[in-house]
Amino acid sequence: MSSNSLNRFRVRPAEPRDCTEILRLIKELAAFENMPNAVKVTETDLLRDGFGSRPFFQCLIAEANKDDAMQETDIVGFAMYYYTYDPWIGKLLYLEDFYVMDEYRGWGIGTELLKRLSQQSKPTAAACISLLLFGTSHL
Incomplete structure (x- = not known):
């Protein structure tokens, strides 16, 4: 990761x-996992x-620009998560999906998404962040 990528x-x-x-991005992730027709969710x-009034999930977005200026950005990654409860440990943040487009990997975007997720868990006093990995190549 170059020092400039933090500004990009x-x-x-x-x-x-x-x-x-x-x-x-959800569809890109599904295609990457060889399940392109598995996505049934719509924009609606x-x-x-x-x-809506009672959100079922929350999401962080990564925006990037290949140039140094952040004038016009593209959404290149996301982390979708929700809060749940484990009767043994209490509140937890569950990371449902996490993806960064291939050409933007190595910029530190995934690291920053995870850092922000850990910050999200603190105000809710979530005991931990839970995730299940089927493969790590999309991180």
């Missing part, structure tokens, strides 16, 4: 306007389920 991406909470890009589902 940012991580932020997803907004309703990001649903098109979130769905694109994402909007309702993530940004």
Whole structure:
């Protein structure tokens, strides 16, 4: 990772306007995992389920630009998560999906997404972050 790459991406909470890009990344991840037809969720589902009055998930977005300026950015990664409860350990943050586009890997974007997730768990006093990895090549 070059020192300039830190100035070429940012991580932020997803907004309703990001649903098109979130769905694109979900489909890219499914294709990467050789399951391109497995995605049934729609933009409407994402909007309702993530940004309605009682959200079922939360999402962090990574935006990047190949140039040094952050004038026009592309959404190149995401981390979708939700809070749940484990009767043995208490509150936890569950990382459902995590993906960074291939051409942006090595920039530190995945590391920053995970760092931000750990910060998200602190205000809720979540005991841990839980995730299940089927393969690590999409990280």
